[in-house]
Amino acid sequence: MIRIGIAGYGNIGRGVESAVTNAPDMELVAVFTRRDPASVCTVTGAPVMAYDQIGSMKDELDVVVICGGSATDLPWMTPELAAQFNVIDSFDNHANIPEHFANVDAAAKAAGKVGIISCGWDPGYFSLARVFADAALPDGDNYTFWGRGVSQGHSDAIRRIEGVADARQYTVPIPAAVDAVRAGEHPVFTARDMHLRECYVVAEEGADKAAIEEAIKTMPNYFEPYDTTVEFISQEELNEKHSGLPHGGSVLRSGTTGFNAEFNNTVEFTLDLDSNPFFTGSILAAAARAAFRMNSEGQCGAKTLLDVPPVYLSHQSREELIAHLL
Amino acid sequence: MIRIGIAGYGNIGRGVESAVTNAPDMELVAVFTRRDPASVCTVTGAPVMAYDQIGSMKDELDVVVICGGSATDLPWMTPELAAQFNVIDSFDNHANIPEHFANVDAAAKAAGKVGIISCGWDPGYFSLARVFADAALPDGDNYTFWGRGVSQGHSDAIRRIEGVADARQYTVPIPAAVDAVRAGEHPVFTARDMHLRECYVVAEEGADKAAIEEAIKTMPNYFEPYDTTVEFISQEELNEKHSGLPHGGSVLRSGTTGFNAEFNNTVEFTLDLDSNPFFTGSILAAAARAAFRMNSEGQCGAKTLLDVPPVYLSHQSREELIAHLL
Numbered sequence: 001m002i003r004i005g006i007a008g009y010g011n012i013g014r015g016v017e018s019a020v021t022n023a024p025d026m027e028l029v030a031v032f033t034r035r036d037p038a039s040v041c042t043v044t045g046a047p048v049m050a051y052d053q054i055g056s057m058k059d060e061l062d063v064v065v066i067c068g069g070s071a072t073d074l075p076w077m078t079p080e081l082a083a084q085f086n087v088i089d090s091f092d093n094h095a096n097i098p099e100h101f102a103n104v105d106a107a108a109k110a111a112g113k114v115g116i117i118s119c120g121w122d123p124g125y126f127s128l129a130r131v132f133a134d135a136a137l138p139d140g141d142n143y144t145f146w147g148r149g150v151s152q153g154h155s156d157a158i159r160r161i162e163g164v165a166d167a168r169q170y171t172v173p174i175p176a177a178v179d180a181v182r183a184g185e186h187p188v189f190t191a192r193d194m195h196l197r198e199c200y201v202v203a204e205e206g207a208d209k210a211a212i213e214e215a216i217k218t219m220p221n222y223f224e225p226y227d228t229t230v231e232f233i234s235q236e237e238l239n240e241k242h243s244g245l246p247h248g249g250s251v252l253r254s255g256t257t258g259f260n261a262e263f264n265n266t267v268e269f270t271l272d273l274d275s276n277p278f279f280t281g282s283i284l285a286a287a288a289r290a291a292f293r294m295n296s297e298g299q300c301g302a303k304t305l306l307d308v309p310p311v312y313l314s315h316q317s318r319e320e321l322i323a324h325l326l
Numbered sequence: 327m328i329r330i331g332i333a334g335y336g337n338i339g340r341g342v343e344s345a346v347t348n349a350p351d352m353e354l355v356a357v358f359t360r361r362d363p364a365s366v367c368t369v370t371g372a373p374v375m376a377y378d379q380i381g382s383m384k385d386e387l388d389v390v391v392i393c394g395g396s397a398t399d400l401p402w403m404t405p406e407l408a409a410q411f412n413v414i415d416s417f418d419n420h421a422n423i424p425e426h427f428a429n430v431d432a433a434a435k436a437a438g439k440v441g442i443i444s445c446g447w448d449p450g451y452f453s454l455a456r457v458f459a460d461a462a463l464p465d466g467d468n469y470t471f472w473g474r475g476v477s478q479g480h481s482d483a484i485r486r487i488e489g490v491a492d493a494r495q496y497t498v499p500i501p502a503a504v505d506a507v508r509a510g511e512h513p514v515f516t517a518r519d520m521h522l523r524e525c526y527v528v529a530e531e532g533a534d535k536a537a538i539e540e541a542i543k544t545m546p547n548y549f550e551p552y553d554t555t556v557e558f559i560s561q562e563e564l565n566e567k568h569s570g571l572p573h574g575g576s577v578l579r580s581g582t583t584g585f586n587a588e589f590n591n592t593v594e595f596t597l598d599l600d601s602n603p604f605f606t607g608s609i610l611a612a613a614a615r616a617a618f619r620m621n622s623e624g625q626c627g628a629k630t631l632l633d634v635p636p637v638y639l640s641h642q643s644r645e646e647l648i649a650h651l652l
Contacts, residue, residue: 015583018583018584018585019583021585022464022465023464043585044585094652097648097649097652098645098648098649101648118652123652125458125462125593127651127652128458128636129595130651131636131637131639131640131647131651132451132454132636132639134640134642134651135609135612135636135639135640135641136451136605136608136609136612137605137608138348138349138641139348142651182598257341257344257345257600257601257604257605257607257608258344258601258604259344259347259369259370262600263599263600263601263604263605264600265597265598265599265600265601265605266596266597266598267451267595267596267597268594268595268596268597268598269455269593269594269595269596270592270593270594270595270596271591271592271593271594272508272591272592272594273589273591274583274588274589274590274591275583275584275589275591278583278584278589279462279463279583279589279591281583282462282463282583283461283462286461286462304648304652305636306635306636306637306644306647306648306651306652307635307636307637307644308635308636309632309633309634309635310454310457310458310461310631310632310633310634310636311457311632311633313457313458313461314457314460314461315461315464316460318632318633319424321457321632322423322424322427322630322632323423323424325453325456325457325460325468325632326420326423326444326449326453326630326632
């Protein structure tokens, strides 16, 4: 059994807890939190320990799955823990990945450990789809559509507006854009061409709804570059209809083969997820298995899913995969 | 530059020739044929040599891409060539893959070479999609739909019927079946539920068309288990409308996450290809790059795409992939 620790216990931490508990070859040893451990109760009853105590578990854990935020937690947590453990994270700040990779690489190499970063579905499985499609169709264009799904970052941005009690934002791909890519048209898109932003907002009593709507639609980066719809609803309706965290999307590559680029081809990878954090947790658990195997055969340093032989992600043996899934 | 040889020069051989010629990091040294080399003319003007001469090119080739048939060529060619070269093949006889793998493994290990077998899109990219989906959703069901596309094996089977001058067979997925999987229904399908077989047949003059249609529709394994349509057309119409080799299909996995399997998820990988052999050739060329890199770092033996770190397939460097596609 591969012995797993989880550092950080929010939605993704619970997703990892679920995936590890369901896996035949892994056991969850403990959850580590920076909150008061007595205040945290795990779904499966797995022990909760203080994050500061994790060093004392060095001999009890094969891999630590780090479930913190990319903005302020992972940049220091992943290198810190990679100095003691094989680690996995879901760092998703694309622009800062090279820097994060270098920091984790230095710590993991010094410790002889493996650290696989950015293991979610984007970055993660969508990255794999982009690389496989690019390798087969080097002459082509990549397109990534996200949604229909809840963007927690955009929902948070709305909640910070004065007069907003609660909010949920869906990122929605525009069907005509997806169809144009599938048809091999190689369109050049603006952000507005590819996605809509659909907002459900609960206003505080007496709040100026017109001002809230204006504040949302003109918010730079988050909403201004998109066509955005705002609908005010009650807290009850928000809770009833918008409490889930579904997500998904598609990676498409449209490219040519042939001596004169005479053949068109489309490669498409699509996810449709009832729960974004639980699917992310599943990938993190599979990556933990891979990290354990790669470290067991002597590898160390920072890795991404692009470095992982796919067999290592599966609980099935190489022979089973060759016989049944190849 | 990675120096490539192609053994066998049919449709897939030309696909590899095209992909290698378009790649920035590979050069095509020679094509090897069992026909009279003087009778074979390559599209790019690459030299043609007798297959028997390939041993004399041991120091001139980094990887040999073997483009023979799975039924009678690859079972002996791939082990024979793996004893001298890093090799790639597209062996697609699923039931015999474990035996073929073992034969190539023994030869390649003895020679210190890498042999990556079954590198097409199924087996190949579809296998990767199945393994990634299975690793993320261990609790679920896989479905593979092929088409709409030309099955050369089924077209050949029709051409062997008395009175048939020419034929083309399309494998067609049944939309309702695909939709049921996407909807998370976990259906149990018969072969007939998933695919139709659409046949375009040119009859010889005076042939008994009713007998031909009956012979097709009752042919065991090939057509009997399916709903099959037969349309008789002229050779001119066949040449005009059905001369291409398009193909494609979808791998779907529908599975659950959550402590009580409460979340449904669908993972889908779809290919839409104007030319089956040229896309296959592209994957074979990418696999040749990977074989060269894996052997350069000291690996040997038989491999499949499931063993290949995805970065090795790309002409881009690991740093470029991390910065741009991760």
